Amino acid sequence: MARKLPPKDVVIIGLGWTGSILAHELAQEGLEVVAIERGPWRDTATDFSPAFAQDELRYRLRHELFLRPAQMSLTFRNNRDQTALPVRDWGAFMLGNGVGGGGLHWNAETWRFLPTDFTLKSHLVQRYGQKFLPDDMTIQDWGVTYGELEPHYDRFEYLCGTSGQAGNLKGTIQAGGNPFEGPRSRPYPTPAQKQPFAHTLFGKGAADLGYKPFPQPSGNLSQAYTNPLGVEMGRCTYCGFCEWFGCANYSKASPQTTILPALLRQPNFTARTECEATKILLDKSGKRATGVLFVDSSGAEWEQPAELVILAAFQLFNVQLLMLSGIGQRYDPLTGEGQIGRNFSHQTVSAAMAFFDKKKFNFNPFVASGAIGMCIDEFNGDNFDHGPHGFVGGGYMGNVQSNGRPLETMTALPPGTPQWGAKWKEAVRDTYLSTIYAGSGVHGSCYTYKTNYLDFDPTYKDRFGRPLLRMTMDFHDNELKMSAFLTDRYAEIFKAMGAQQVVKKPRKGPYDITQYQTSHLCGGAIMSATPKDGAVNRYLQSWDVPNLFVQGASGFPQNAGYNPTGTVGALAFWSAGAIRSQYLKHPGPLVDA
């Protein structure tokens, strides 16, 4: 029997980026806020020492900062004809755990989506016609526009201190920036990071081919910065141990380095760590959340009553908790009915290995940051005419190689190299300093299909005996065609840079749960204009339970050709703004069903 805690105004599930933002915004309103976090407390000073943070085995290969599959996993299959099997160890994506969530271990690549990404369906139908889209594709408009989100992108970037070069200031194109980006109201808060040799060379090669290269927007800061909350960050040292690691330099934007010090000073905020939310509780009507049930690390069960519930866990676990709480109708791929679990997407990442003459090129690949890189955006979204190509979607591409960590870097060897023995050893020795390989160099979009979805697994259980989530996911021809086309363009740039040998690695099907792409899982509780087409309205408010707001990439109707965190942060500020300016005054649905 759960012990009941004193009621709060707001209970937040998960203390990563969105949980921290919502907690701070709502605590500013004077509300009593409690956050329930599954993992441990983590902070720079106590957890990430520059004496031992740079440990590839501990953090990259043994996954110290991540959720352990023993605690929670999921099952996977490519299609309904297969029996799903458990993901016994992580591969295709990594799931954060603890305070900071994915915002702790990310690269800090801080992009905005294109204006047309938010009106994707209507834009593509208008330009190419409905018949141009595959029959089983289920893309949607977001219900929120780039123009509406712009002030919130701006707030997130200024919270993070993002380093970059504006490409479009209030409609005026800026030299050296991304000319395809939507108009921004002011420049990035800090200048772009300096680029190492290989990244600079990529920019030159791209410019030689007529493209407009620009530095990747980076949450690894080019200079010291004090954000609007008064939290200070340091300059990035290009240590090459960024993604999968915590930053010991206070240089990577994360909840710890941008918002938690200000949040924890609020007397009306409390965090409970090592506490796993197991259910959102509803009243008898099923239309109102009354609080959250959670289990602490001793196994004791608690009930936290609250007036407002913010679901701010990772995408998968948002969807899982909605299903476990009986909120909304679960998606049925046979009928296309139901909202929870539909429009699941990931990313369509591809790459190329570029081998250069070691007598002429020395790249020092270990000099890098998580969000380093020179990129082009000519082949993202609908920035190019898809008519002749027979697919939709795209992605940015760039040399974004973020490290020279040996165990990761040694995987880039010329074709035909044996896996072991003297020839393997020679090849590793002779290519390390003169090879460019960014595993996610081509960052392709992933659109949605009737057959890619999340539901409950019938066999495998978590440690509480509850069903695991089951992922049914495969690549479709549209994404594979896109990947082949983009990877060809990418390889041409390496040729223009003077590579001796370029090995293209376009994404191939079937979707493989062991092959790392990115940790950008999206959808399952998507934004929609009507309750029929999604789980939440344009403010991320549950259509079914109006005092529940579901944050994060679970709300993306499909995934664009960018890293999602900038958009996740912007949506969190947008949603918080609606709660502050509208919901708190008149609690109830913000959009009529």
Added chain:
Amino acid sequence: MARPNRRKVLSAMGLALAASPLSARAAVIEGGMPWTPDRTQPPQPVDPKGWRYFTQEEAEAVEALVDRLIPPDPETPGGKDIGCAVFIDRQVAGPYGSAEALYMSGPFHDGTKQQGPQAHDPPALHYRKALAALDKYCRGSFGDKPFAALSDQQKDQIIADLESGKVPLGAKPGSFFKQVLKDTQQGFFADPVYGGNRDMAAWKMIGFPGARYDYTDWVDRHNERYPHPPIGIADHPDWKG
């Protein structure tokens, strides 16, 4: 100083997951950022003497395997002298070997390649069974000689047959080859604190400067060879106080 005491209480086995989330306790945090000095511990350097998991015969076979997977050359030691077998021994003796962090609930079925490994045996048990099978195979095929006593040519042939699945040791054809190759490469390139990569010889071989944490002065020195030798975690000045 408290550090030596803390080092003593850390077992060599538990080092990689000393701050294991499952062993932590629920906490209520409010009123400011909590402060626990040195909450996360550095790894404890491996003592290279003896074996923690392998028997002497198993250890000899593993040393012979790692020394053919990564053979010595005039500049750089091979897998044996660089410590790969010690690395593997310490890793399989700990949480990695028992697959403590992984989802290991049944039922176990083989699936498609895309569904990932579904092995029931954690790495430590995989080694025990596969090394016994390797020993039996070698003694049966090479006049009662164990793997370690074979010629380099014979060893290489057996490894090639393990790779192709022709000699089916381990849970599935090729699975033991994959396991030992992955672990050997990790021992070769991981920080020397874990028992492999002795003298940072693997890092010197490729030109990786190791656990340095500041390349600010080098980001715009393009196409210039970085001149400084590598440092490891245990070499860091902060450890010498």
